[in-house]
Amino acid sequence: MATLQLSALQKRYANGFVALHGVDLAVEDGELIVIVGPSGCGKSTLLRTLAGLESITSGELTINGRRVNELEPAERDIAMVFQNYALYPHMSVFDNMAYGLKNRGVPKDDIRRRVNATAELLDLGALLDRRPRQLSGGQRQRVAMGRAIVREPQVFLFDEPLSNLDAKLRVQMRLEIRRLQKRLKVTSVYVTHDQTEAMTLADRLVVMNAGRVEQCGTPMALYERPATRFVAGFIGSPAMNFLPVTVHGERLRLPDGGELTLAAGLEAGSALTLGVRPEHLVALDEGDATPEGGAVIQATVEMIEPLGADTLAYARMEGLDELLVVRLHGEHAAGEGSVLRLWLSPERSHLFGDDDRRIEAHRATPVTGSRG
Numbered sequence: 001m002a003t004l005q006l007s008a009l010q011k012r013y014a015n016g017f018v019a020l021h022g023v024d025l026a027v028e029d030g031e032l033i034v035i036v037g038p039s040g041c042g043k044s045t046l047l048r049t050l051a052g053l054e055s056i057t058s059g060e061l062t063i064n065g066r067r068v069n070e071l072e073p074a075e076r077d078i079a080m081v082f083q084n085y086a087l088y089p090h091m092s093v094f095d096n097m098a099y100g101l102k103n104r105g106v107p108k109d110d111i112r113r114r115v116n117a118t119a120e121l122l123d124l125g126a127l128l129d130r131r132p133r134q135l136s137g138g139q140r141q142r143v144a145m146g147r148a149i150v151r152e153p154q155v156f157l158f159d160e161p162l163s164n165l166d167a168k169l170r171v172q173m174r175l176e177i178r179r180l181q182k183r184l185k186v187t188s189v190y191v192t193h194d195q196t197e198a199m200t201l202a203d204r205l206v207v208m209n210a211g212r213v214e215q216c217g218t219p220m221a222l223y224e225r226p227a228t229r230f231v232a233g234f235i236g237s238p239a240m241n242f243l244p245v246t247v248h249g250e251r252l253r254l255p256d257g258g259e260l261t262l263a264a265g266l267e268a269g270s271a272l273t274l275g276v277r278p279e280h281l282v283a284l285d286e287g288d289a290t291p292e293g294g295a296v297i298q299a300t301v302e303m304i305e306p307l308g309a310d311t312l313a314y315a316r317m318e319g320l321d322e323l324l325v326v327r328l329h330g331e332h333a334a335g336e337g338s339v340l341r342l343w344l345s346p347e348r349s350h351l352f353g354d355d356d357r358r359i360e361a362h363r364a365t366p367v368t369g370s371r372g
Contacts, residue, residue, distance in 0.1 A: 002064050002077075002154035002187045003029050004050070009059035011045055011211075019045040021211045022059065030185040032178075034202035036192055037234070042211040043191045044159060050189060051080050051157055063154060079148035080157040083164060085140045087132040087147075093119075094128040097146045114150045121180070122146050138169045145177070149184065156181070158190040162197065174200060195235060199223070207231050229356040232275050238312060238325045240350070241281070243274045252351075255319030260295050260346070272359065273352040278312065278327040280348035283334070284341040295344045299324050301334050315340055 004027035011020040019042050027033050035043045048054040050061065052073035061068055068076050087096050094115055101111045119125045122142045132140055141161060148156060158177070162170045178201055181188050192198055198205055199219040207214045207222065207230075215227040219235075226232035232240045245252040247270040251259040254274075266272070282291075290296055299315035302323060309330045314323040326342060328334055351359040 003027060004155065004187065004189070005060075005062045005065075006050075007060045007062075009046075009049065009061060010057045011042075011049055011054060012057040019211050020049070023211075023213055025206065025213065025216065027187055027189065030187055031203045032181050032188045032190060032201060033204055033206060034190045034192060034198045035206045035208060036195055036198040037208035037214075039193065041208040043193075043208050045211075046208070047080075047157055047159055047189060047191045050155075051078055052076050077154045078157055079151045079153035079155070080159065081141075081144050081148050081161045083160045085132070085144040085164075087140060087143060089132050092129050092131060093124060093135070093143050093146075096132070096143055097150050100147065100151050111150075114152075115146075118146045118150045121149070121183075122176075137165050138173060141165065141173055142176070145180070149180075154187065156186050156188040158188065158192075160192050161190075162192075163194070170194075170197070177201065195237060199235075205235075207234060209234075225358070226275075226350065227358050229273060229275070229352045232350055232352070232358075236277055238278050238327070240275045240277050241324050242322070242352075243276070243317075243320060245272050245274045245351075246270065247272065254295065254297065256297060256317060257319070258295055258297060260344075266359070271354060273356075275350035275352060276344055276348060278325040280345060281324070281326045282343040282345065283326065283328055283332060284343055288341075291343055291345075294346055297342050297344060299326070299340050299342060301336055301338050301340060303336060304334060306330065313340065 006023050006025040009020055009023040010018065012018045023046060035046060037043050045054060049056055052071060056069050063076065088099065091099065097115045097118065098111050101114065119128055122145065124142055124146060127135065127139060135143065162173050165173060174197055190201060202219050204216060205219045205222050206216045209230050215222055215231045222231055222235050226235060229242070243255055245254055247266045247268055248259070249268060251261055252274065253259055284290070284296065297317060299317040301313050301315045303314040305312040307330065311328045311330050311332055311334065313326045313328055313334050315326060317324050326340060334340060353359050
């Protein structure tokens, strides 16, 4: 078992480009950390520095308190599962899984015991004599995981391991990885661009942006209390709606002219951003009483996407350039051209300053209704 500690970790390339800007992160023993972010944010570079495949420009990386900055990959006791499986096509499943152990001089009986036990764990026992070309994508991914597991490393690193699988297999393998990690209790760092994977797998989630850690916490903490507008827009599908608002005394002026009451303390005239998730805009039916607090806004539906249990409505709100996205019940009768009356709850809204960081002031008092 192992702990990881990243202290002011920086990666600068010869051309001057800085891929990592002083990353600080502590990974506890047996924890599964998922690193997520858009393409080019530095998440894969960070994983490669942990593995020793990229050098560290400055800062410190320790495993169980031992500095490993200058150690070769083979000396770090880390196993990595790649996106493209990296299996040897001419070798059997058994030999692919045993390859690393043979290179380390592990006795043959021990190799056979460990490979057979791992194959049983991954339901690969009947496939040990096959070549990779005879396997499905999911089976190849399990072999790649098996090759990592037999080494009994201190740390697992996963580099977008499910991106080559179809949607159904991704769900199955996601559950398999989580089950195995919990059973083996191996400290793991998992990189993905898929936020569904990130939310469902992580003990803690790390959101990266432009080589920096934007926020780290449990998946639900990031969903419910995003620290920045970037995190708010990245976590959640569909993405959070953002409405420009201005401070008028103790009120926020909405794009359509309606207002929300908030606590004192914000500078009058300040231009802020109000965020609300599609699932937190509540559609009011004809004759429904307006809930106490919050605001009622109107928006005209321009497009709908039926998803079965849910329907996504893309609607135009007066004064707002972007379309609002609203998650409705699948049986909701909204159609193109219809007008939605939407209740915006104060407890489900988020406020961000001109520095894009979260502001808590608006939660201190109930929010009163706007026009609508």
